[in-house]
Each structure stands twice: as structure tokens, then as C-alpha cells.
Amino acid sequence: MSWISKTLTSSIGRKIVMATTGLFLCSFLVVHLLINLQLLRHDGGASFNFWAEFMGTNPVIRFMEIVLMLGFAVHIYQGLALALKNKKARGAQGYVVNHSEQNSQWSSRNMALLGTLLLIFLIVHLMNFWIRSRFDAFGGLAEVKVPNLDHPVGDLYSVAAASFKIPWYVALYALAQIALGYHLWHGFRSGFQTLGLKHPKYTPAIYYTGYVFSVVIAVLFALVPIVMFFGDQYQPRPATGQTVEQSLTEEPAVLR
Amino acid sequence: MAGSNPNAKPMNLTLKVWRQKNRISEGGIVDYKVKDISPDMSFLEMLDVLNEDLLRQGQEPVAFDHDCREGICGSCNLFINGRAHGPEQGTTTCQLHMRKFSDGDTITIEPWRAEAFPINKDLSVDRSAFDRIIQAGGYVSINTGGTPDANEIPIPKDIADRAFEAATCIGCGACVAACKNASAMLFVSAKVSQLALLPQGHVERKTRVENMVAQMDKEGFGACTNIGSCAAECPVGISLENIAILNQEFLSAKATSNNLA
Numbered sequence: 001m002s003w004i005s006k007t008l009t010s011s012i013g014r015k016i017v018m019a020t021t022g023l024f025l026c027s028f029l030v031v032h033l034l035i036n037l038q039l040l041r042h043d044g045g046a047s048f049n050f051w052a053e054f055m056g057t058n059p060v061i062r063f064m065e066i067v068l069m070l071g072f073a074v075h076i077y078q079g080l081a082l083a084l085k086n087k088k089a090r091g092a093q094g095y096v097v098n099h100s101e102q103n104s105q106w107s108s109r110n111m112a113l114l115g116t117l118l119l120i121f122l123i124v125h126l127m128n129f130w131i132r133s134r135f136d137a138f139g140g141l142a143e144v145k146v147p148n149l150d151h152p153v154g155d156l157y158s159v160a161a162a163s164f165k166i167p168w169y170v171a172l173y174a175l176a177q178i179a180l181g182y183h184l185w186h187g188f189r190s191g192f193q194t195l196g197l198k199h200p201k202y203t204p205a206i207y208y209t210g211y212v213f214s215v216v217i218a219v220l221f222a223l224v225p226i227v228m229f230f231g232d233q234y235q236p237r238p239a240t241g242q243t244v245e246q247s248l249t250e251e252p253a254v255l256r
Numbered sequence: 257m258a259g260s261n262p263n264a265k266p267m268n269l270t271l272k273v274w275r276q277k278n279r280i281s282e283g284g285i286v287d288y289k290v291k292d293i294s295p296d297m298s299f300l301e302m303l304d305v306l307n308e309d310l311l312r313q314g315q316e317p318v319a320f321d322h323d324c325r326e327g328i329c330g331s332c333n334l335f336i337n338g339r340a341h342g343p344e345q346g347t348t349t350c351q352l353h354m355r356k357f358s359d360g361d362t363i364t365i366e367p368w369r370a371e372a373f374p375i376n377k378d379l380s381v382d383r384s385a386f387d388r389i390i391q392a393g394g395y396v397s398i399n400t401g402g403t404p405d406a407n408e409i410p411i412p413k414d415i416a417d418r419a420f421e422a423a424t425c426i427g428c429g430a431c432v433a434a435c436k437n438a439s440a441m442l443f444v445s446a447k448v449s450q451l452a453l454l455p456q457g458h459v460e461r462k463t464r465v466e467n468m469v470a471q472m473d474k475e476g477f478g479a480c481t482n483i484g485s486c487a488a489e490c491p492v493g494i495s496l497e498n499i500a501i502l503n504q505e506f507l508s509a510k511a512t513s514n515n516l517a
């Protein structure tokens with residue numbers, strides 16, 4: 001097995017690990033975004049809560065959740081380890097004058113910084129939403145009925161609606177998406193380059209797709225908390241176990 | 257001087273030069289003034305003027321690497337005003353002319369910086385790490401016999417052109433100097449793809465890429481993050497496509513070579 005570990009610990013092998021995990025995380029972003037956009041439907045969170053329940057109970061998704069966590073762990077560890085290795089390779093004495101902005105993009109040179117900002121955001125984000133929805137000890141969720149299911153589901157919508165009425169929280173989310181956009185701006189195309197997929201025939205398409213992808217993903221992710229902050233119809237409901245339809249007809253109240 | 261511009265006015269410049277006695281001593285920037293520099297001079301000729309001044313004053317001249325002074329040997333290697341080989345695209349330091357600067361300019365001159373390129377003295381760095389990478393596999397060791405007849409080995413024109421483009425790498429190290437990670441991937445990829453594209457290189461194709469990448473890592477170069485500064489600063493225009501080829505070559509060699517260790 002030593003040839004495998006040698007491959008994966010060589011500088012090119014580690015790049016390939018970064019690229020495959022990174023592109024896998026890109027696919028996760030698409031799924032996450034599609035579900036987030038359900039928050040903006042004017043249905044009191046019925047669609048969002050339905051899909052949140054699906055993501056939390058479907059066996060395939062639960063398995064992929066483990067793969068996803070491993071993907072995150074490997075990408076974060078490898079990214080930080082490579083950043084340290086590369087800093088060491090640069091040497092203790094830096095250039096007195098260095099105009100790297102004339103030969104490369106800012107986002108390309110600052111992937112480790114952007115990644116670290118995203119890691120901080122990720123921790124805050126998981127603490128508020130993911131941990132709470134998985135473990136009752138960390139807050140848990142109120143139960144609510146949704147039209148398509150015969151059993152009550154966790155009301156994650158109210159957590160989002162309550163969270164996105166807090167100005168600094170909305171600002172944090174919106175700003176984190178700027179870091180995400182820049183991270184993807186370099187990361188998407190870079191992943192394909194690392195996998196050896198560079199050719200005059202399709203590389204321009206990869207670059208173009210990557211730029212569009214990074215902007216669209218970042219803007220739509222940022223839009224959700226901003227719209228929910230300014231929209232009066234997005235309100236958390238009190239933990240009463242009402243159906244969505246019942247709660248929509250009643251005056252909403254702030255959660256807890 | 258033949259071809260010189262009679263209207264070109266001589267320039268006075270301030271130079272900020274990295275001086276360092278030897279590998280272990282600490283270095284620093286020292287300011288010098290040079291006068292009456294012709295715009296037709298090359299950058300290295302301007303440094304020759306500085307060194308003559310220093311010698312006349314009984315001071316130690318500035319050490320810098322140079323050899324052919326026509327852009328093919330890859331010896332000259334100066335980081336000028338924050339750019340490898342200076343502000344001009346597609347030139348080595350020796351091909352950079354003083355007409356690209358203006359009278360009264362301040363020019364900062366530093367050596368390549370990388371852990372794998374220790375400074376010998378002043379602006380001269382030790383790039384033998386590149387030699388050791390070539391020794392690890394950047395050659396064809398089979399006995400090829402006498403000179404073959406022309407076109408005996410058919411190589412399509414576009415393949416020959418791509419191999420030639422990769423072969424134009426002069427090993428100057430600007431890619432490492434410009435890279436935020438001090439990665440030698442562009443250099444190694446040029447050498448690997450040059451030989452991988454040609455039939456003569458196919459015999460040792462797998463061991464070559466495995467050994468050269470292993471040596472590259474051993475020398476302490478950083479890992480590539482596809483920033484692209486290397487290709488942007490390369491004086492002969494080696495493209496990032498070579499790094500993609502290197503990645504492919506490396507992966508397929510690792511997956512299929514007989515080297516199980």
C-alpha cells in the first residue's frame with residue numbers, strides 16, 4: 001500500500017486531494033442552495049421544513065452527510081497543512097518589493113485566508129443550525145406539521161427566520177458569501193486544472209462556468225438572509241405544534 | 257554605438273540592491289546611485305557600470321549571475337521592482353533594456369527567494385536543486401545508436417511543436433521566484449511534458465515523472481495552487497497546460513507503473 005500513501009502525500013497527490021474534495025463540496029453547495037431558496041417561498045416554511053426533514057432522515061442523504069463531513073475535514077486539514085508547507089517553502093526572508101498583483105489574481109493568492117474565514121463562518125453556522133437540528137441537547141427544534149407528511153417535523157424554518165432578524169447575523173452571512181464567492185472564483189477552475197483537465201477546447205468553458213458559478217452561488221446564498229431580514233412575511237412561529245396553515249392565519253410571534 | 261538612439265538622454269538612477277555576504281549572514285537593502293546610464297544599455301550592463309564604480313571606490317562589487325546575455329542560458333535571475341526578470345513580459349533580465357525605465361527612477365533589485373534556492377552572495381542564488389531534479393529523470397538514457405535518417409521516427413507537426421515549446425524552458429527559476437508557494441511545478445512540468453510528448457521519451461515515461469516529482473518534493477519546493485504567476489512571469493512563455501500534463505502523467509504513472517514501493 002505504500003505506493004498509495006506516497007502518491008497521496010506527494011505535492012501533486014495532495015493537490016489532487018484538494019481538487020476532488022473541493023469539487024465535491026461545490027456539488028454540496030448546489031444542493032444546499034436549492035433547499036435554502038425554499039425559505040423564500042411564501043408558505044410559512046412548509047417547503048423548507050419538508051426538505052430539511054428529508055435531508056435529516058433519508059438514508060442515502062444521511063450516508064452522504066458522513067462523506068460530506070469527511071470531505072470538509074480533509075479539505076480543511078489539507079488546505080491548512082499545504083498553506084503552512086508553502087509558506088515554509090517561500091523562505092523566512094520575503095521580498096522587499098513584490099508586485100504579485102501584476103501576475104496573478106487576488107483570490108488565487110489568498111485561498112488559505114478565504115478558506116480560514118469560511119471555516120470560522122462554517123463553525124458559527126453549524127452551531128446555530130446543524131447541531132441544533134441533530135441534537136436536542138443543543139437546542140433542538142419545535143415540531144410543526146407540513147402538508148405532505150403525516151407526522152410532525154422539526155421547525156428549522158423558525159430558527160432561520162428568527163436568526164435572520166438579527167442584523168449582525170445577517171451581515172455575517174452576507175459577508176461570508178463574499179469570501180465564498182472569491183474562494184470559488186479560483187477554486188472551481190483550479191480543481192479542473194489540478195485533475196489535468198486543461199485543453200484549449202474546453203478550458204475557456206471551465207473558466208467561464210467557474211466565474212458564473214461563484215457569482216451565482218454567492219449572490220443567491222447572500223440573498224436569502226437579506227430578503228428574510230427585510231421581508232415581513234418571514235417570521236418564526238411560537239413552538240405550539242400548529243400546522244403551517246394554522247400558523248399562517250395567526251399573528252406570528254418571535255421564537256422563544 | 258551602432259543602432260543607438262542619438263536622442264536618448266542618459267539617466268541617473270537610484271538602486272536599492274540586496275547585499276548579503278554569504279549564505280549564513282544576514283542581508284539587507286543598500287542604496288546606490290548610478291549616473292549617465294544609456295537607455296540602450298541592458299539591465300546587466302547597468303549593473304556592470306555600478307560594479308565598476310564600486311571597484312574604483314575600493315568597495316566589493318555586487319555579485320549577480322549572468323552568462324550568455326542573450327536570453328538563452330537561464331543564468332541571469334533578478335527580481336526587479338517586485339517582478340521576476342523585471343516589468344517586461346517574455347524577457348530575461350539580460351534582455352531588459354534601460355529604456356524601460358525613466359531618469360530619476362528608483363529600482364529595487366533582489367535575488368530569487370525560495371527555501372530551495374539559498375543565496376550564495378548578494379543577488380546570486382544556488383539553483384542546483386533544478387540540476388538535481390533533471391538528474392532524477394529529465395533525460396533519455398536508452399542507447400539511440402547513430403544519427404537516424406530524417407523522418408525515420410514519424411512525429412506529427414503539432415506534437416513536435418508542443419514538445420519544442422516545452423523544451424524552450426531555460427531553467428532560470430523565475431517560476432519559483434514569482435510563485436507565492438515557491439513551487440517548481442512549471443519547470444518540472446515543462447521538462448516532463450517535453451519528453452512525454454516524444455516517442456524517444458516514452459521508454460522511461462513513468463519512472464521519469466515519478467522520480468522527478470519525488471526529487472522536486474525532496475528539494476523543499478512548495479505545492480502548486482494554480483495561481484498562474486509562474487506562467488505570467490516565464491521569460492519564454494511556458495504555459496500552465498504543461499502543469500496539467502504533468503498532473504496527468506503523474507497520476508497515470510502512479511496508477512500503472514511497476515514501481516510498487
